[in-house]
Amino acid sequence: MNIGILGLGLIGGSLGWDLRSQGHHVLGVSRRESTCSKAIALGSVSEASVDMSLLSKADVVFICTPLGLIIPKFEELIAYLSPSTIITDVGSVKAPIVKALSPLWDNFIGGHPMAGNTDNGIEARESNLFVNKPYVLTPISTTPTYAIEVVESIVRSLNANIYHCQPEQHDRAVSWISHLPVMVSGSLIAACMSETDSEVLELAQKFASSGFRDTSRVGGGNPELGLMMARYNRQALLNSLQQYRHKLDELINLIEQEDWTLLEEKLNLNHKARPNFTD
Numbered sequence: 001m002n003i004g005i006l007g008l009g010l011i012g013g014s015l016g017w018d019l020r021s022q023g024h025h026v027l028g029v030s031r032r033e034s035t036c037s038k039a040i041a042l043g044s045v046s047e048a049s050v051d052m053s054l055l056s057k058a059d060v061v062f063i064c065t066p067l068g069l070i071i072p073k074f075e076e077l078i079a080y081l082s083p084s085t086i087i088t089d090v091g092s093v094k095a096p097i098v099k100a101l102s103p104l105w106d107n108f109i110g111g112h113p114m115a116g117n118t119d120n121g122i123e124a125r126e127s128n129l130f131v132n133k134p135y136v137l138t139p140i141s142t143t144p145t146y147a148i149e150v151v152e153s154i155v156r157s158l159n160a161n162i163y164h165c166q167p168e169q170h171d172r173a174v175s176w177i178s179h180l181p182v183m184v185s186g187s188l189i190a191a192c193m194s195e196t197d198s199e200v201l202e203l204a205q206k207f208a209s210s211g212f213r214d215t216s217r218v219g220g221g222n223p224e225l226g227l228m229m230a231r232y233n234r235q236a237l238l239n240s241l242q243q244y245r246h247k248l249d250e251l252i253n254l255i256e257q258e259d260w261t262l263l264e265e266k267l268n269l270n271h272k273a274r275p276n277f278t279d
Contacts, residue, residue: 004058006073008039010116011090012064013125016044018158027054038122056080063089067228071100078105086147093232094138094167102140107147110138110167120222135160138167175236179229180244185219
């Protein structure tokens with residue numbers, strides 16, 4: 001197939017690499033000539049250009065731009081495509097994307113690969129990035145069966161785990177396990193930096209090991225991504241943050257009251273619940 005990728009960062013570059021290795025002809029478009037040259041040199045695309053008309057040859061197009069650019073870039077893109085072209089995206093929020101794009105393009109299906117790392121840019125591309133990772137598709141009642149089947153077949157070839165759900169369900173779910181952790185993790189870093197004794201702060205920074213590294217990783221990631229999560233999934237994220245604050249207040253109260261028995265019960269419940277999110 002001719003597969004187009006609009007946006008050659010970590011996800012777009014990794015997707016292109018894997019699809020090229022399967023024999024697909026991958027067409028890449030980026031805002032910068034330098035990124036296009038790197039994508040070709042790194043083997044992520046067969047052809048690359050800053051000119052969106054290159055994607056007119058594509059059977060399927062993946063929009064892999066930052067979340068805030070998906071809708072405006074989509075509106076530019078469709079001027080170059082045949083109506084039979086299938087379009088999907090990789091945005092981490094689905095309801096506003098699907099609501100905006102589905103009326104404009106019959107063969108659109110929302111998607112979200114739950115894969116990545118803290119790096120960004122074409123240089124961060126990885127082979128097999130999507131293997132055994134969740135890849136969510138959010139078709140709606142008007143999405144053509146053929147478009148769903150084609151995107152499913154591509155995702156399946158990446159050895160990702162396919163899930164279907166409604167766009168709104170997706171956004172509520174990821175607010176808990178993706179967007180809330182970014183804000184909580186960021187708050188952890190900010191709280192540590194609020195230590196007023198410079199010697200204590202320096203000691204904390206030197207003592208920090210795997211526990212702090214794991215819990216602070218997403219909070220210290222790409223600031224633009226965190227901002228877009230908050231902006232485009234605002235209500236679901238606010239609900240999650242408010243519930244998290246409530247649970248944190250419960251723990252504070254138990255420690256203030258020295259209710260070690262109930263605190264232990266809650267910590268045991270957390271211990272039992274965690275495998276449901278990680279296995």
